[in-house]
Amino acid sequence: MKLAKRVDALTPSSTLAITAKAKELKAQGHDVIGLGAGEPDFNTPQYIIDAAVKSMEEGHTKYTPAAGLPSLKKAVSDKLSQDQKLEYSADQIFVGTGAKHVLYTLFQALLDEGDEVIIPTPYWVSYPEQVKLASGEPVYVTGHEESGFKLTPEQLDSAITSKTRALILNSPSNPTGAMYSKEELQALGEVALKHNLLIVSDEIYEKLIYDGATHTSIAEVSSELKAQTIIINGVSKSHSMTGWRIGYAAGDATLIKAMTNLASHSTSNPTTSAQYGAIAAYTEDDGSVETMRQAFEERLNAAYEKLIQIPGVTCVKPKGAFYLFPNVRKTVEACGYTDVDAWVEALLEEEKVALVPGSGFGAPDNVRLSYATSLDQFLAALERIERFVQTKT
Numbered sequence: 090m091k092l093a094k095r096v097d098a099l100t101p102s103s104t105l106a107i108t109a110k111a112k113e114l115k116a117q118g119h120d121v122i123g124l125g126a127g128e129p130d131f132n133t134p135q136y137i138i139d140a141a142v143k144s145m146e147e148g149h150t151k152y153t154p155a156a157g158l159p160s161l162k163k164a165v166s167d168k169l170s171q172d173q174k175l176e177y178s179a180d181q182i183f184v185g186t187g188a189k190h191v192l193y194t195l196f197q198a199l200l201d202e203g204d205e206v207i208i209p210t211p212y213w214v215s216y217p218e219q220v221k222l223a224s225g226e227p228v229y230v231t232g233h234e235e236s237g238f239k240l241t242p243e244q245l246d247s248a249i250t251s252k253t254r255a256l257i258l259n260s261p262s263n264p265t266g267a268m269y270s271k272e273e274l275q276a277l278g279e280v281a282l283k284h285n286l287l288i289v290s291d292e293i294y295e296k297l298i299y300d301g302a303t304h305t306s307i308a309e310v311s312s313e314l315k316a317q318t319i320i321i322n323g324v325s326k327s328h329s330m331t332g333w334r335i336g337y338a339a340g341d342a343t344l345i346k347a348m349t350n351l352a353s354h355s356t357s358n359p360t361t362s363a364q365y366g367a368i369a370a371y372t373e374d375d376g377s378v379e380t381m382r383q384a385f386e387e388r389l390n391a392a393y394e395k396l397i398q399i400p401g402v403t404c405v406k407p408k409g410a411f412y413l414f415p416n417v418r419k420t421v422e423a424c425g426y427t428d429v430d431a432w433v434e435a436l437l438e439e440e441k442v443a444l445v446p447g448s449g450f451g452a453p454d455n456v457r458l459s460y461a462t463s464l465d466q467f468l469a470a471l472e473r474i475e476r477f478v479q480t481k482t
């Protein structure tokens with residue numbers, strides 16, 4: 090079958106690929122520990138499930154407006170007002186089928202052939218593919234371990250060309266857990282404003298932050314930056330609702346309108362009952378978001394200490410999200426491998442531990458370990474990794 094060039098050029102999601110391989114080994118009866126998960130391991134809080142069920146029982150089982158129910162847009166707008174102290178009207182909010190599809194729709198609405206989008210590395214795997222699917226050109230700027238994997242204003246400035254349309258910022262970051270301070274955002278924002286760039290601020294891990302950190306959106310820094318920023322967020326990670334597929338964008342009304350038009354011809358609307366669940370998520374609070382955050386923080390602290398004891402491993406301690414992203418280059422070479430991907434594959438084959446190679450995130454010396462699993466499982470996986478390293482060195 091001849092396929093379109095755009096899909097031929099697609100790189101399959103490395104996170105989904107490793108999860109599939111781990112599942113396959115599990116199905117064959119192997120005792121696999123998967124640290125590849127990109128989703129919280131908790132069930133969705135009951136009050137949210139109840140709200141969705143009730144909505145269906147009450148007959149809310151039909152289409153909604155393409156960019157979401159007015160009551161959900163209001164809940165999102167109230168959330169942004171309360172958490173970020175930012176005001177958005179209904180025509181500045183787009184609700185879509187998960188933050189991933191919201192981003193996809195955004196790039197489709199924004200980019201023309203050859204338009205450049207600056208993507209700091211390490212990046213979330215879908216950004217480059219989504220930019221390419223919209224005929225855009227990803228421009229990578231390397232994040233270094235020494236600067237906590239964060240983009241500097243100088244780096245941003247030198248990556249900008251006459252074709253640059255947008256910059257993607259993901260704070261806290263998947264995969265590094267790095268988070269930008271208000272001062273850092275201000276400095277980056279000045280460069281973005283000077284060059285009239287749109288800032289795509291992916292804040293999906295906003296609620297999962299640790300060590301007393303506070304989250305700042307670049308849109309909060311000034312009214313000029315708010316006007317140049319489109320915030321992306323959703324309930325997947327904060328409320329353990331990955332399967333519900335509800336995410337949103339907040340920003341310029343013209344862009345939101347274009348995204349809404351696109352959605353009206355693609356998804357029609359995000360699933361109606363899931364929207365009712367999301368309304369409950371944003372308007373009620375039974376404390377479960379904070380309980381889940383605390384569980385993640387506890388795991389992070391225990392797991393991090395153990396991880397950095399593996400010979401050769403270095404790791405910037407994450408400030409948010411639920412991943413560790415260590416540099417394993419020295420360990421891999423000491424084990425006799427030249428390639429981190431091959432080491433990851435051997436680890437899965439021999440010790441049945443599934444990690445995600447950093448190559449898919451633009452960081453080929455690193456691996457991603459998700460601690461969205463029980464601490465016991467995580468620590469057992471680290472013991473297996475230690476054993477693997479010991480037998481190979």
Ligand code: PLP
Nearest residue numbers: 127187188189213263323325336
């Ligand atoms: N942005 C980042 C950085 C992510 O890690 C993810 C999910 O893994 C998403 C967006 C997409 O989230 P959603 O489940 O809302 O599509």
